[in-house]
Amino acid sequence: MMTIELIPAEKFTLQELTDLYNQTRVDYLVPMPMNANRLGDYIHDFDIDLARSCVARTADGEVLGLCMLGVRQDQAWITRLGVLPAARRRGVGLALMDCMLENAKSVGAVATQLEVIKDNLPAYNLFLGKRFTETGEYLVMRRAPHPSSGPLHGNVDWLDADQALEIQRSYPNHLTWINAPESMRNARDVEGLRLKLPDGSAGWLVYRNTKYTLRSTLSHLIIHTEQGDPNEVGTQLLLNIHTHYPHHDTYAENIHIEDAHLPAFQTLGYFENFLRIEMIRSSNI
């Protein structure tokens, strides 16, 4: 029987955590490795508490896996769970999950949420076993930069970060952790636009505009129709943003599979990368 030690992730360097995370994901369904800079941004933007995140290792100091915990007021979020391929089926994932749930409880979280890629059955079953229940399925979509076609209608107001964050507060539906107002506030690159069409239809779009060395990327799109047909309003919002930013690659993450704006996304050339399932567990269980 292997002894598993759980060490707070704060005891490791960002590079060590990055290397371990990447090693746990080499055979993942959708491999998405990170570098230390990206992991640093992730920790910052999503309120990861490294003191309450864990690295699993043997008594000999051999690392086995890791898991991170985001904490916001009375909510917690489990993320980056990964076990090295050679260490799987030995209870490491279970030990990491137990540690995260215990840490969530210790900070007073009334609920803990997480996301799992659809068809990742080992992880999904682990979470079910820990009494997480599904709350919804979310699409991760991409759009390559290309000229948008279609006439632009209505009046558009472009919003700066403060205005975009303010309008996002009126969003009536549930947002997953990475698109929640706290995540967008933590990011330094939020923008938005508000649209009013001649027939009185109206809506808004909030997003992140991240500048890289050579190109910029639009991501974390949150779209809302205040009045009118979501397909028409959504199409105009997306047409405006892609006309305004014709060379930006776009990554729309965690759009609910029943979002009324999905036809608009498809019209504008978005395609599915993969599906995530959000799950939640009450701390009272």
Added chain:
Amino acid sequence: MARILYIEDIQDNITLVERIVTSRGHELISANNAEKGLEMAFDLHPDLILLDLGLPDADGQTLSVWLRNDPTFESVPIIVLTAWPEEVARHTVEAYNLDGYLCKPFTLAQLVQIIDTALNKKL
């Protein structure tokens, strides 16, 4: 002989592809992240680029935008080699104007064929 740039973060995959490519008389150069891949593409002018979609600094889709939008690489074939689902690879190739894809695991014969086809098309 062609110069082939493979942008991939897993060394085992690079080693495997290198064996196949060099046995066919080509030269393989490699980069383990998007930034280095871009730098090598500009400095070393490859005849063909093999691109992994899951890279640590920027994913392959974003990197392909950087490459395709530069006139230097307009006619350089870009082939996606990925562990991502086939549907995603196919959509990526169509949407990002790339030249083909192979989903892992693939056979050596499939890799040789897609490289030969891409290089012949370029010539």
